[in-house]
Amino acid sequence: MTIVSGLEGQPARVADPFSLAGRHVLVTGGARGIGYATALRMLEAGASVMVSDIDAAALDDAARRLKAAGFAVESVVADVGDLRQVWRLVERTVAALGGLDVLVNNAGTFQPTPLDALDPDLVDRLFAVNTKGLLYMSAEAAKVMPPGSAIVHVSSLGGIRPPFPGLSVYHATKGAIDSLTRDMALEWGPRGIRVNSVAPGGILTEGAGQVTGHPLFPPERLAQIMERATARPLGRMGYADDPALAAVFLASPAAGFITGQQLLVDGGYYLA
DSSP, X not given: OOOOOOOTTOOOOOSSTTOOTTOEEEETTOSSHHHHHHHHHHHHTTOEEXXXXXXXXXXXXXXXXXXXXXXXXXXXXXXXXXXXXXXXXXXXXXXXXXXXXXXXXXXXXXXXXXTTSOOHHHHHHHIXXXXXXXXXXXXXXXXXXXXXXXXXEEOOGGGTSOSSSSBHHHHHHHXXXXXXXXXXXXXXXXXXXXXXXXXXXXXXXGGGHHHHTSTTSOHHHHHHHHHHHTTSTTOSOEETHHHHHHHHHHHSGGGTTOOSOEEEESTTGGGO
């Protein structure tokens, strides 16, 4: 049965709104955790994918696993905190894939930053990668993206509601991302580029050791954090696949009229 709309100007109906077939995707920070899960889900949705990461060994392993699963995937080592590497990353992605339709800004660094003992070098690095890297990465990608493209930032619940103290600068970088999401949506919307963010909260990944192994978080404090985290409405911790699926949705035609939004993926943590 054919469904015909009589409304003038209405976009054509998409037969498979969750498919990314024919789309060219770049995932930064894709060697592990949320980035790897996102790259895998993008491939499963039919996209061609370039995965980048600063960790060459981890990236090689990720590419090997994706290829072993039957996917043709490209990979390149890059530090998004270095503007020159950002330029080259976009160029290499377009050359390898034939274009760039979807950018997932997942690359980031996550370190405790107690306000009473700030390390200026660490503060600079957090903003250089998490905020400035994302800003320049998006601006460079937008230059080559055709109408209908999408940018998805990986933000954090901590950008709007810190779940516990000790990550002040990391949370500040994510709050900046939330603001940039709205501005990018305003500026690039007329060019047909949608910009949204996925905001995970309480996700178990390999990066959890950066908190559990830090003296700022002794066992008794970690126990309190975990107790609160598991008391959220859905009653469990999140996993990398949870925000990855949200990123696929925001990149897909199913989200074609959504831009400038932050999608919390936290199992209700914000409400608890």
